[in-house]
Amino acid sequence: MTRTGARISRRGIAVAAAGGAMTAVLGAGGAVGATGGARRREFRGMWIATVVNVDWPSAPGLSAERQRAELTALLDAAVRRRLNVVMLQIRPTADAFWPSRFEPWSEYLTGTQGRDPGWDPLAFAVREAHRRELQLHGWFNPYRVANHTDPGRLVPTHPARVHPDWAVPYGGKLYYNPGLPEVRRFVQDAMLDAVLRYDLDGVHFDDYFYPYPVEGQRFDDDAAYERHGAGFPDRAAWRRHNIDLLVRETGQRIERYKPEVRFGISPFAVWRNRSTDRRGSNTRAGVQTYDDLGADTRRWVREGWIDYIVPQVYWHIGNAAADYGELVRWWARTVHGTDVRLYIGEALYRAGDPQQPAPWQDPAELSRHLTLARGVPEVSGHAFFSAKQVAGDPIGAMARVVRDHYRGRARPPR
Template identity: 35%
Template sequence: MRRTTAAATAALLLLGIPTAAAGTTDDEQLLYKYVKDASGAYGYGSDPVETYPGSGTQVSIPTTSAEETRRFSSAWVATIDNLNFGRPADAADFDSRFTRVLDDFESWNMNAVIFQVRPLLDAYYPSELNPWSGFLTGTQGVDPGYDPLARAVEATHARGMEFHAWLNPYRVTNSKMTSATVLGALDMTADEVKALSIPEYIAALADAGILAPDNYAVQHPDQVLMFEEKLFLDPGEPAVRTSVADTVAEIVANYDVDAIHFDDYFYPYRITVDGENVFFGDAGEDRATFEEHGLTAGYADTPEDIERWRRDNVTALISDVNDEVDAHNAATGSAVQLGVSPFGIWEHKENDPAGSNTPTTSSQTYSGSVFADTRGWVQDELVDYLVPQIYWSFDQGAAPYGDLAQWWNDVAAGSRTQVYVGHALYKHVNNGGWEQAWMNPEEVPNQIRFNQKLDDIDGSVLFSYNDMQPSDLASLPADQQPRHEAKNQAIELLREDAFGHPTLVPAKPWLSDGVVAAPKGVQVRDGHLVWEAGDPQEARQYAIYRGTGSPKQIIAREGALVGTVWADGASTLEFELPNTASSTPAREKWVVTALDAAAVESAPVAATGKPDKPGKPEQPGKPDKPGKPDHPVRPSQPGGSEDGR
C-alpha cells in the first residue's frame, strides 16, 4: 500500500502486518485490527478484520486511490450552538469567517459546502416564516442587518462549489429544560420548570427571550412534543409538515441553492437512563396525536401499527418537501436537489431480512426510534441523494463499516438516488482514547479506498468542518496528544490522497433539461484559456481538462481534470493556466466542457493556440473574499446520540 509522509510515520509503530492471504491481489491488501502492544505502541496486529463478525470474509483495501473525476466531496458546517461557525459580529466578520471555510474547502479540493441554515426553528436569512437565528446575534429574532445566506451562496459559487442548504425540520430547543443555562434564564428551579406543561414551558421560554414571538412553536404550542427535556415539532401533525415544506419553498424561491439537505433528526433517538433504554412513545408522548390522526386514518391501535404510522409521517414530510422542490424545478428550469443524511443503520437483519448484519443491541432507525424508512426513500426515489452516517470503524462489531457500506451500496443499486458516505473524522479525538481503531490515521482513508470497490457509492462527506483543522499538539496535555496526532496524520493522508485532486459532483440527469450546449471558440491566449458560452443561461460551470488523445478520450481519463470555472451567466469566460502549463508537451491539449445545474456535461471542445504565457497558479473565478455584503454531531455509538447538531 502506498504510504505518504504521515503514513510512513505511523508505519514506524506497526507491530508487523501479516502477508496477504490467498484470495487477494497485488491491488488489494487484507485488513488487520489496529491494536496497542505492551509497550504502548499502536499498529496493525495479526487478527483479521471481517466484514462483520462471523462472516468469514476478511476486509481488503485497494492499495491505491483512483483519481475519480466524478465524486461528491464535502463536509458539514454546523451552526447549531456555533459548533463549526462562530457568532459573527457583523457582515464583514461573517464574510471573513465564511471565506476561511471556503479557503479550507478549496484547499481540500471539495466541490460542495453543506452549511446549516436552520439549526432550530430559525433562519440564517430573512424569512416570513421563521425568526432570525440566535446563533447569528445571540438572541433569536434579532435582525443582524445583512443576509448571510445570500452572501454564502454567492461566495460558494464564486469558488466553483455547490451550496447545500442544511435544515433541521423539527427541532425547537437543543438544551434540556433543567440545564443551568435554561434555569438561569427562566429564574426557576428544576422542580418548578419540570412542573410546567409544554405550552407553559414554551411561553416561559418566549417571555425570557429564548424563543422569538414569531417562532412556530410559540405560535402553535399544541403542535410541540418533548423528549429528553427537549422540544420538537410533532411529526404526526399535518400542519407541521406543511410548515416545513413552506420553509423549503421559501428558500428555493429566493436563493440559488443547489440542494436542500436534512440531517438524521426526525423522531427522537432512544436514550439510556440509569442503564436502561428509554424510547420515545413509551410514556405516550404522541398518543393524542395518534388518536386524532392515526386511528382516524385506519391505523390499528397496536405497537406495530403505531410505528408504521410514525414512519409514514416522516415519509410524508420527505414526500411533501420533494414535491415542493420538484415544483420549483419544473417552474424555473432549476435543478435543486433534495438530500438527507440518515443514521448509518436502517434495520438489523434479525428484525427484517432486508437489514444489515448488525446486532439488535445497536440502534436502528426503521423501527424502535427515529422511524425513517430511508431504504424506502431510495427505492421510491423520493430523494436525489443520501449520506448515511457510517460513523464506525471496520472492526466495530456493533456497526462494522465494511458491511454497512456494502449494504447501502446494494440499496442504491438500480435506483437513481445517489449514495455518499458520511465519515467520522471527529472520532480520532473523541474515541481514540478508548477505541484503538481510531488511533489508526488510515481508518478513514481506508474507508474511502474501500468505497472504490462499490459501484453505487459516489462520494464522501466529513464530519465535521472543525475536524479538518490540524491540532496544535504542543498546546495540548500529553495524554491527549496521541489522539490529536492520529487526527493530524489522517488529515495529511486525506489531503494528499482521497482529496488530493479536483473532482466534479456526480451528474443527476433526471434533473437536466437534456443536451448541454458546448462552449465555443476555446483558445489559449496570453496564459489563459478563453471561450464563449454556448448557452449562458444553461451553463452552471465549466470543467477544464488537460491530456493527450481526442477530447472525448481526455475527459474520460482519470486525473485529467485540472479545475472548474463557475459560469454565473457570463457570455465570455477564461481560466488562468497554472505555471505547469509552460512544460505541457506539445501533444497535450486543453479541453473545456460546460455543465448544467444537474452537472450533466456537454461535448468536449479542444483549445487552439499554445500555452506560451502561463499565469499564476491560482485558479480564476475564486476571489479571496465573498463578493457580497456547526452535522451534525452524530450518535457516537450505535446505542445513542449526542447534542450539538
Template identity: 40%
Template sequence: MQLYKYYRVLTTLLLLLFTSPLWAQYAYPKREFRGVWVATLDNIDWPSKQGLSADEQKKEFISLLDFHKLNGMNAVIVQVRSEGDALYPSKYTPWSKSLSGKQGVSPTPYYNPLRFMISEAHKRGMEFHAWINPFRALSNYVNEDPAYNHITRSHPEWIITYGDLKIINPGIPAARRHIIKVIKELLMDYDIDALHIDDYFYPYPIKGASLSDYSTYKTYRGAYSNIADWRRHNINEFIKDVHEVIVKNKPMVKFGVSPFGVWRNQKESKAGSPTNSAYTCYDHLYADTRLWLQKGWIDYIAPQAYQNTSHKRIPYQPLIEWWAKNTFGKHLYVGHATYRVGNKYEDGWDSNKEIPTQVRINRSNKAHGSIMYNSSSLLMNRQHVTDSIRNNLFYVPALPPRMPWIDNVPPNKPYNVQVSQTTKGVVLTWQAPIRASDGDTPSYYVIYSTKSRKPDINNPLDILAVIPASQRYYFDTEARSTNSFYYAITSLDRLFNESIPVIPDNKKNKNSAVITSGR
C-alpha cells in the first residue's frame, strides 16, 4: 500500500511536469518552422515517374502531404522550376518534363499542378514555398531535348556550358531581368506563401573546368577590376531585385534562400565560421549570403548543414552556432541531410541519433526551425529517422514563426463560438471576424483543447488542430459530451500572427478564461 502511494505521487508529479507550459516550451517550441523539400528534377520526389495521368499525380501529392502532416510538418518546399521549366503554365518557360515525360508538354488530362498543390497544402494548414532554380538551364544537356521555347533555344547567347550543365549567365543584365519576369509571373498568378531559392547561383567548381564568362566580364564589368567581385555583384543585384519585386507586388510573400552551409571559413575571413570547408558560398559560388541577411533582402536563410556532428572539416554544432549569431534578426531554418541517414559509407550517418541530436542543437541555439532533404528519404525511414521525427521531435504541433518585419498586426478573434453535442462527438462552430486594422482576415484557425485544466495558448501540447479559414467548424470525435473538454479558438493570418483567444460558453467552462500571458 505504501509503495502504491509513492507510485501515485510520482506519476502525478510526472504528469504535471510533462503537461506544464514550461516543459512544453523547452521540449516542443510552439513556434517552429518544420519543412520538407519536395524535389521534382528527374522525379526525385514527385511525381514518382514521368507520364503519370493527372489523377495519378494528384493522388500521389495528396498522399505525400498527408504523410508529412502526420510527421508534424507545417510547410512543404516544392521545386516548381528546376531547369528553365515550370510545373505550371507560363508565358516564359516550357512545361517540365517531370510531368509528361517530354519538356513543353502539359499533363493529361490538363490541370494546373501548382494551383492544385497550393490548395491542398493550405487545406492541411501547411505553408507552400515555391522552390526555384533561377540560373540552371539544363542539368545534363547531353541527354536533353529542350522545348522550342526553352531558354537554351530562345536565347543561346545567354547560356554558359560548364561540365554537363548549361546555366543562364548571371553576368548578363538582360538574362537576370528575364528571370525576374519569371518570378513576377509566379508571384502574381499564385497564392504562394514564400519564394525559395536554393544553392545553384554560379555552379559548384568542377576540377579541370573553367567558367567561360570572361567576355561577359569585359563587357559588363563596370568599375570591377576583379572577376570574383564582379560575379558576387551580379548575384547580389539579382537577390536585391527579387526582394524588391516581392515587396512591390506581393509584400506578404516571404523570401528565403537555401545556400551551401558555409559562408566563409575563418581562414578566409575573421567573420567566418570555425570550419575548414574545401569551398564556400562567398569564394566559390559567388553568393554573399551573410550580406543578404545584413541588408534585409531575404527573410530566412536555410543553410544546407549536410555534414554530421562528428564531421572533421564542417562539424554540425559549431556551424549552427555561427549561423545563429549571423542572421541579423531574420530567421534561421537549418537544412538536414535525412537522405544520408543509414549510409554505412559515410562516418557518423549510420546512427538513429544523428538527426534528433541536430534538431536539439538547433533548438538550444534558438534556430527558428528545420527543413528535411528530402521527401523520399523520409518515406524510406532508414534508421527509423521518420519515426523519430513523427513520434518524438515533431510529435507536438507547432505554428510557423512570426515575421514582424513583414506583418505585426494580429487578426481579430472569431465570434459566436458554439459547442454542441452530436452523434459523432462534440462540434465547435464559429463565425469569421471582421477584417483587422491592416485589412487581413484569418487564413487559419487554431483549436486548443484540454481535459483537466483550462487551455493555455502558450503551451503547444494544448493544440488540437490547425484548420483553414474556409472551414468554420471542427468535430472533436474524442469528446463524448460538451462537458468532456475545455476549448479555446484563435485566428491566424497568413503570416501566422495570432488573435486573442475565445473560449466557448459550454457548461463546463462557462465564464472561464484561458491563459494568455506571454504569447
C-alpha cells in the first residue's frame, strides 16, 4: 500500500480532532469559488522564506521582540488574505530555527551562525499559527550547507566541518553529498528532530536536490559514485536513486513517528519536456528535474511516497516555453488515480516586477491562473511565493485573487 493510502483512516481521525474550531467559523462548508459555487476544502498556502532574510526576519540580528512582531505580522497577513497554510523555512542552509540537536542556530536570526537568539522561533511560530487557525508546515532544504564554499566560515562543530568528506563545493555554494548513505540518514535525522519535538502540521521540501546546473562546472561526487554506484547504468540513474531514497525514507519515517503530519514537496514544475520523453509536458524548459536535479518527481507521485505536491508553475498563461495551463494539466494527469494532492505554486513575486513579461504587469494575471485551475478537478489549491508579496501586494494581484476566489475562509484538504 502506498504511504498516502495507508494514512487515510488516520488522517480522518486527526482532521476530525483539529477541525472543530474552523468549523465554527465556516459552518459545514469551505471556500466559495470565483463563480459562487459550492463551498469546499482548499489549500491556500504561503511560503515564508528565511534564507538570506528574504521574508523573515527582515534582517539578521534584530531583537527577539522585533522578530516576533515581524512574524506575527506575516501570519496576520495570511489570515487577512484568507489563507490557511504557512510553509515556514526552518532549515535553510543546514542550520536551524529551533534548538536543534544536530545543527547550529541559523545565522539569519542573529547574524552569527550558532549564536542562541534567546528564544525558540519555531515554538513561537507553531503556537501563533495555530492560534490563527493556520496550519504550519516546516520547510526544509535537505542538502544546501552554505551560500559560500568556505567550510572555515562554518562553526567548528558544524557537521560539514566535522565530516569534511560530506561536503561538495559547487557553483559558489556548499552542499551535502546526496550520494553518501550516512549523509542521507543524517539530514533525515536533522529534519525529523523538529517533527518529533514540535506540533508541525507538515514537512515541506523545496526544489533543491542535486543543485541546479552551473555552466562550466561539475558536481564532484566521483568518490561516492565509485563506492556506491555499482549496478546502475550511469551516474544520472544513481543520483536519481539517491534522491528517491531520501524522499521514500523520509515519508516512511514520518509515517512511523507522526502519521498525522503531511509530507509535501514543491519541485521545479517541469519533470521532462515531451521532446525528451513522450510522457513529459509539452514544454521547452531549459531545466528538467529528472535529468538535471536527480529528482524523479513524477515517480514520487505515482508511487505515493508523498502526500502532496506543489509544482512551482511560475510562468504566465501562454508562455511559449512553459505555458501555465499546459503544466497544470500535465500535473493533473500525473496525480490522477493516486492519493497525492495537487496544489499549484504561484509566482506572486513576479506580479508587477518590471523585469517580467507584460502579462505579469496585469494585476489580474494570477486571478486568471486560479480561474483556469478551477476547471481542473485534480487541483485542490494554490500556494503563493512569497510572504513579503502576500503582505505588501505591490500591484494588487493578491487582493484581486482574494476578491475573485477567496470570499470566505476555507479549511485545507484532509
